[in-house]
Amino acid sequence: MLAHHGLxxxxxxxxxxxxxxxxxxxxxxxxxxxxxxVCTAISDLGKSKRFQAGExxxxxxxxxxxxxLITSGLMRAVRFLDDGRRQITxxxxxxxxxxxxxxxxxxxxxxxxxxIEVRIIPRDVLDNLVSAQPCLADLVTCSILEELxxxxxxxxxxxxxxxxxxxxxxxxxxxxxxxxMEKNEINIPMSRTDIADYLGLTIETVSRVLGRMKxxxxxxxxxxxxxxxxxxxxxxxxQESFAA
Amino acid sequence: MLAHHGLxxxxxxxxxxxxxxxxxxxxxxxxxxxxxxVCTAISDLGKSKRFQAGExxxxxxxxxxxxxLITSGLMRAVRFLDDGRRQITxxxxxxxxxxxxxxxxxxxxxxxxxxIEVRIIPRDVLDNLVSAQPCLADLVTCSILEELxxxxxxxxxxxxxxxxxxxxxxxxxxxxxxxxMEKNEINIPMSRTDIADYLGLTIETVSRVLGRMKxxxxxxxxxxxxxxxxxxxxxxxxQESFAA
DNA sequence: CGATGGGTTGACCGGTGTCAAGTTTTGTGG
DNA sequence: CCACAAAACTTGACACCGGTCAACCCATCG
Numbered sequence: 001m002l003a004h005h006g007l008x009x010x011x012x013x014x015x016x017x018x019x020x021x022x023x024x025x026x027x028x029x030x031x032x033x034x035x036x037x038v039c040t041a042i043s044d045l046g047k048s049k050r051f052q053a054g055e056x057x058x059x060x061x062x063x064x065x066x067x068x069l070i071t072s073g074l075m076r077a078v079r080f081l082d083d084g085r086r087q088i089t090x091x092x093x094x095x096x097x098x099x100x101x102x103x104x105x106x107x108x109x110x111x112x113x114x115x116i117e118v119r120i121i122p123r124d125v126l127d128n129l130v131s132a133q134p135c136l137a138d139l140v141t142c143s144i145l146e147e148l149x150x151x152x153x154x155x156x157x158x159x160x161x162x163x164x165x166x167x168x169x170x171x172x173x174x175x176x177x178x179x180x181m182e183k184n185e186i187n188i189p190m191s192r193t194d195i196a197d198y199l200g201l202t203i204e205t206v207s208r209v210l211g212r213m214k215x216x217x218x219x220x221x222x223x224x225x226x227x228x229x230x231x232x233x234x235x236x237x238x239q240e241s242f243a244a
Numbered sequence: 245m246l247a248h249h250g251l252x253x254x255x256x257x258x259x260x261x262x263x264x265x266x267x268x269x270x271x272x273x274x275x276x277x278x279x280x281x282v283c284t285a286i287s288d289l290g291k292s293k294r295f296q297a298g299e300x301x302x303x304x305x306x307x308x309x310x311x312x313l314i315t316s317g318l319m320r321a322v323r324f325l326d327d328g329r330r331q332i333t334x335x336x337x338x339x340x341x342x343x344x345x346x347x348x349x350x351x352x353x354x355x356x357x358x359x360i361e362v363r364i365i366p367r368d369v370l371d372n373l374v375s376a377q378p379c380l381a382d383l384v385t386c387s388i389l390e391e392l393x394x395x396x397x398x399x400x401x402x403x404x405x406x407x408x409x410x411x412x413x414x415x416x417x418x419x420x421x422x423x424x425m426e427k428n429e430i431n432i433p434m435s436r437t438d439i440a441d442y443l444g445l446t447i448e449t450v451s452r453v454l455g456r457m458k459x460x461x462x463x464x465x466x467x468x469x470x471x472x473x474x475x476x477x478x479x480x481x482x483q484e485s486f487a488a
Numbered sequence: 489c490g491a492t493g494g495g496t497t498g499a500c501c502g503g504t505g506t507c508a509a510g511t512t513t514t515g516t517g518g
Numbered sequence: 519c520c521a522c523a524a525a526a527c528t529t530g531a532c533a534c535c536g537g538t539c540a541a542c543c544c545a546t547c548g
Contacts, residue, residue, distance in 0.1 A: 079400055081485045087403045089396050101389050107396055107487050130381070137374070137381050144388045145345050151395045152323065152333050152351055158402040159444035160329045163536065192495065200403035205536055207496055224495065241325045243351050407504070436527060446505060451528055468513085468527065 042069060042097075042139070045129075046121030057110040057118055064100030066120050071095075073116030074178075074189050076198075077108040088198040090150060091190065093177050097143040113190050153242045158200045165238065166199045167209045171219075171227065172236035186227045286313060286341075286383070289373075290365030301354040301362055308344030310364050315339075317360025318422075318433050320442075321352040332442040334394060335434065337421050341387040357434050397486045402444045409482065410443045411453045415463075415471065416480035430471045 048071065051057055057068065060079060075092035089108055092098070100106055102123065130136045157166055171186060178187045188195075192203045199206065210227075213219045218233040229235060236242075292315065295301055301312065304323060319336035333352055336342070344350055346367065374380045401410055415430060422431045432439075436447045443450065454471075457463045462477040473479060480486075 079396065079485075081400065081404055081482055083482075085404045087400045089399055099389075101386065107393050137385075141381075141385065141388070142345065144385070144392060145343075148388060148392045148395060149351050151392060151399060155333055155395060155399055155402060156323055156325065156331045158399060159331045159441075160325055197403075202537060203495075204497085204538085208536090211496070238325055238327075241323075447527075448506080448529085449504060452504090455528070 042119075042121065042126070045069075045125055046119050048117055048119050051112040051116050051118060053112055053114050053116075055112045057112060057116075058106050060107065060109040061105050064102070064104065064106050064123075066122050067100075067126050068098040068110065069096070069119040069121060070098075071117045071119055073112060073114040075116060075118075076111050076113050076190070076194060078111055078197075079108045086197050087200070088194060089154070090147065091198065097139070099140055099143050099147075113194065149243050156242070161238070163199075163201055163205050164209050164213070166201065167195075167206060167213075168235045169238065169242070170195065170199060171229070172239065175229070175235065180226060180228075182228075184229045184231065186229065188225045188227060192224075286365065286370070287315070287363065289313075289369055290363050292361055292363050295356040295360050295362060297356055297358050297360075299356045301356060301360075302350050304351065304353040305349050308346070308348065308350050308367075310366050311344075311370050312342040312354065313340070313363040313365060314342075315361045315363055317356060317358040319360060319362075320355050320357050320434070320438060322355055322441075323352045330441050331444070332438060333398070334391070335438075335442065341383070343384055343387050343391075357438065393487050400485070405482070407443075407445055407449050408453050408457070410445065411439075411450060411457075412479045413482065413486070414439065414443060415473070416483065419473070419479065424470060424472075426472075428473045428475065430473065432469045432471060436468075 046066070046069075057075065058064070058066075070092055072094050074094075076088050077090040077092060079087050079089055081087070091113075092110070098110065126140075130140065157169055161169060174188065175186045178189070179185070180187050190198075192206050195201075196203045196206045210219070210221065214221055218230055220228050220230075222228065290310070290313075301319065302308070302310075314336055316338050318338075320332050321334040321336060323331050323333055325331070335357075336354070342354065370384075374384065401413055405413060418432065419430045422433070423429070424431050434442075436450050439445075440447045440450045454463070454465065458465055462474055464472050464474075466472065
């Protein structure tokens with residue numbers, strides 16, 4: 001997006017940092033996930049903090065003062081309706097940089113699903129870095145565009161797919177992001193409630209769909225947090241309709 | 245977000261342009277809509293082009309080569325499932341800057357709903373401007389974050405609201421963005437089909453909901469493209485749950 | 489051992505989708 | 519301006535998916 005200007009040997013801490021980030025950017029912006037590269041690039045900015053499963057990392061409606069880079073574990077982005085209905089807008093995997101507007105409240109809460117490690121990067125630290133080296137803006141821009149792309153896929157899921165299609169598609173995404181020990185094995189770190197609130201269904205429906213898929217031999221559930229997919233079964237028949 | 249460095253009297257055409265943009269940015273990034281300011285800021289970049297209702301401005305799956313700034317009329321962002329199911333992910337109002345990743349395909353198609361006027365800004369024109377004056381990055385960043393916020397509201401709508409709640413919420417947004425001649429009057433430039441594909445419903449359900457609201461005296465429909473809302477009726481009881 | 493929380497399963501019901509007919513609006517040609 | 523056709527919208531009958539409510543299972547932890 002932006003030209004990568006030549007940069008001479010860096011002297012300050014920040015500049016060596018920039019060097020590393022610059023090196024990673026071409027890769028960052030090509031593929032979908034970005035994860036490893038973003039982690040490497042800005043992994044020693046800010047300070048690292050651990051949260052236990054269930055803890056809230058940041059609150060919807062509170063002004064955003066920092067960037068967050070999740071380095072291990074799994075988070076969820078949660079929005080509430082005033083009557084208590086809960087929508088999970090995103091599962092946040094390691095390597096994701098969370099960006100919010102300056103002077104504006106977080107549009108969702110970030111909660112730890114598993115125990116997690118988060119790097120909290122004060123806004124001005126990363127912003128100054130960006131100011132000093134404009135090509136870094138790609139890092140921020142790509143992070144938001146990636147979140148937008150994911151959210152639009154999610155929108156298509158909620159707007160047009162039936163219950164079983166939603167679950168299948170969800171599993172296929174999970175398979176790509178959290179592969180199990182063996183091929184065709186999927187780890188499911190989140191609860192049925194989280195899955196339901198993500199897919200716009202009830203836990204009963206999620207459970208029933210999984211039960212049916214199991215009875216039909218499409219999948220098996222050794223434990224309720226691990227799934228194996230039958231060789232013959234294609235999880236996501238609408239794959240090419242989704243961006244990733 | 246980024247520091248606004250002092251900028252001396254500009255000499256080239258681009259620099260006067262930047263001056264104007266800089267002046268508008270503080271406003272751009274404070275409120276939700278940005279419209280007027282963004283329009284003013286970059287209104288003579290690129291070249292203006294007209295499209296007739298129904299024409300496609302850019303295609304999903306084709307590499308994004310330009311920014312688009314819609315200056316009049318109404319567009320829709322459309323995504324298709326491989327079996328033909330259609331989801332409208334966004335209605336795009338005048339003043340909206342459409343940003344896509346470099347080297348990456350458009351994630352949706354942009355189609356004209358009414359006759360429209362679009363300013364097509366080649367990627368490098370705006371990017372060079374941004375490189376030359378990093379504070380301009382706010383313009384791009386805010387545009388994407390605004391789209392993200394809208395999409396998340398939409399996600400909450402599809403995931404958690406019932407048919408009548410969706411229609412009510414949709415009307416309340418429309419009322420804010422496209423007020424009619426009189427107070428409590430709403431213009432509806434899009435078809436029932438567009439509304440249905442936006443709300444994840446069928447045209448029959450949209451029609452039935454509007455019919456019921458009419459019979460209950462909540463609204464009246466002088467024509468099917470214009471609605472007046474009863475003084476006593478609150479369109480969106482979940483307003484505070486949504487960001488805008 | 490019982491209590492607790494997460495997950496599964498069943499019976500039932502209601503909201504939406506589907507299909508089809510009817511109505512209104514828009515557009516076109518005489 | 520009217521006549522007609524086509525499109526957009528509305529309305530009704532009916533079916534079915536998924537929500538609701540309740541019972542039950544199972545693992546974990548005191």
